[in-house]
Amino acid sequence: MKEFLDELLLQRMERTAAALEKNRMEAHLVATKEEVVPLIRSLLAPGDVVSVGGSVTLDECGVLELLRCGDYQFLDRYAPGLTADEIGEVYRKSFFADAYLCSSNAVTENGELYNVDGNANRVAAMTFGPKKVILVVGVNKIVPDLAAAERRVQEIAAPANAKRLSCKTPCAATGKCADCAGDGRICCTAVIHRQQRVPGRIKVILVGEPLGY
Numbered sequence: 001m002k003e004f005l006d007e008l009l010l011q012r013m014e015r016t017a018a019a020l021e022k023n024r025m026e027a028h029l030v031a032t033k034e035e036v037v038p039l040i041r042s043l044l045a046p047g048d049v050v051s052v053g054g055s056v057t058l059d060e061c062g063v064l065e066l067l068r069c070g071d072y073q074f075l076d077r078y079a080p081g082l083t084a085d086e087i088g089e090v091y092r093k094s095f096f097a098d099a100y101l102c103s104s105n106a107v108t109e110n111g112e113l114y115n116v117d118g119n120a121n122r123v124a125a126m127t128f129g130p131k132k133v134i135l136v137v138g139v140n141k142i143v144p145d146l147a148a149a150e151r152r153v154q155e156i157a158a159p160a161n162a163k164r165l166s167c168k169t170p171c172a173a174t175g176k177c178a179d180c181a182g183d184g185r186i187c188c189t190a191v192i193h194r195q196q197r198v199p200g201r202i203k204v205i206l207v208g209e210p211l212g213y
């Protein structure tokens with residue numbers, strides 16, 4: 001029986017990939033997370049300046065290890081001992097990177113990306129600056145439309161990330177959004193990417209297994 005579910009998920013991925021391409025984003029489909037690193041290697045050139053947005057998905061796929069292998073100039077926001085000012089500098093330098101890698105909180109079957117940030121450094125770099133943006137997205141993040149994307153962030157992505165980052169927010173404590181207004185709010189800026197001005201600048205790797213939140 002599992003083959004029918006697998007077929008359904010594949011159809012959802014193919015539908016989403018076609019819609020992304022229509023919106024002038026490059027779509028790649030892979031079945032497993034083990035296929036992500038070889039694919040990203042093929043999308044980067046040796047010596048590229050690369051940077052990342054905060055992402056559990058990248059970690060799960062081994063992308064951070066790839067970026068630290070010495071083949072690239074990695075602007076590593078996680079380097080030990082960085083001060084808050086130095087991390088802020090990495091965020092700003094990322095606008096000039098050859099490639100920016102992260103995930104997306106949700107991708108709709110209409111080919112839209114929906115993302116919510118606390119600092120907005122990730123959504124800013126996704127939107128403008130780096131020459132290419134490579135997103136790794138598990139099949140669990142594909143949703144039918146923007147309303148479902150917003151719900152997904154409020155009910156899953158934001159509370160799970162707030163717990164991971166030990167934020168002092170209601171959702172970190174209860175797992176439920178309470179529309180808070182404190183300094184630690186994790187969902188300050190919401191950005192929708194629709195049709196892209198530069199074709200292929202954003203490349204979306206859809207992975208046929210659940211990844212991240």
Ligand code: SF4
Binds near residue numbers: 171177
């Ligand atoms: S508004 Fe506050 S409680 Fe709701 S998801 Fe965002 S950070 Fe969590």
